[in-house]
Amino acid sequence: MDSGSVAFLRELLAETGWLERARELGLALRATRSPGGLLLVGTPDEEPWHLTAHLADEARLSGLSQLTPTLVRWDPPPGAPAHLSVGLDRLERAARGETLFVLSEQQAPVPLLERVDDARRTGATILAIEGGDRELAGLAHDAIAVPRDGLVTFDGAQHLVSAAAGELEQRPRLRDRLARLLDKVSGPQITD
Template identity: 90%
Template sequence: MDSGSVTLLRELLAETGWLERARELGGALRATRSPGGLLLVGTPDEEPWHLTAHLSDEARLSGLSQLTPTLVRWAPPAGAPAHLRVGIERLERAARGETLFVLAEGQAPVPLLERVDDARRTGATILAIEGGDAELAGLAHDAIAVPQSGLVTFDGAQHLVSAAAGEVEQRPGLRLRLARLLERVSGPQLTD
């Protein structure tokens, strides 16, 4: 899905609540403290390659290095490059300040749910895009459910969330914040 398609999808979904939910989940992804602390995992049958690529792009384009995901794989080949060799055992070391982002279009298998529960107990933030799995949603601090017959496809939800994660909020500069603060404290000033 290209940026034009994402823009069109956003326009179509403007009044549905989807964009707000995607922004909330995207904001939670940005709260990851450091590069490498965003752990992205799917099911044994569906590794989230596509979302990994999009989040990597968003990290680069937005300058938010904490969005650079670590793809966690169920059975990485031994000869793969280091960044593609991160196995499921990485979830055993998930810690406070890290985010475990789980993608499961169908029911999450029990071994995944057990690892997610362990990561949550050690203080990792759990986020998910899921297809109606009540157990996974119950373990997540924040999750978006994507019904199979809804307005948004599972792939579309991933695009919305990754694009929202890369949105850099423009904060007013120091001078403007100080001027607003002074105005609140002293009230508007009239001059001759």
């Protein structure tokens, strides 16, 4: 998906809440403390190659080195280059300050859920884009569920989150966010 398509998708989704959720997850990705500490893992059938590439681009373009992802693979082939040979055993070493970003469009397999739970217990932040998996969502500190028949596809959600992670805008202060929320709730005020 090119930048024009992402911009068009953002325009279509402006009033749906999707952009805000993508920004929240993107900001959570940026909280990873160091390069290599953002671990991406999928299922045995769907490794997150596409999102890995997009986050690497966002890290390079934005200058946010903490967005440089580490692709964690279920069964890396022997002799694979170092960046393609990181196996599931890396999740055993996940620590505080690192982020485990899980992508699972289907129900996550039990071995993945066990490893995610272990990483959470050691202090890693767990984020997910999932397709309605309550167990995975329950383990995640923050997750976006992508319904099959929704406005956004699973691939589209990945694009929105990766683009949001690389945005250079500052997050609005709590006071500004609360003021906007109060404006929405109370509606326009008439003063004399």
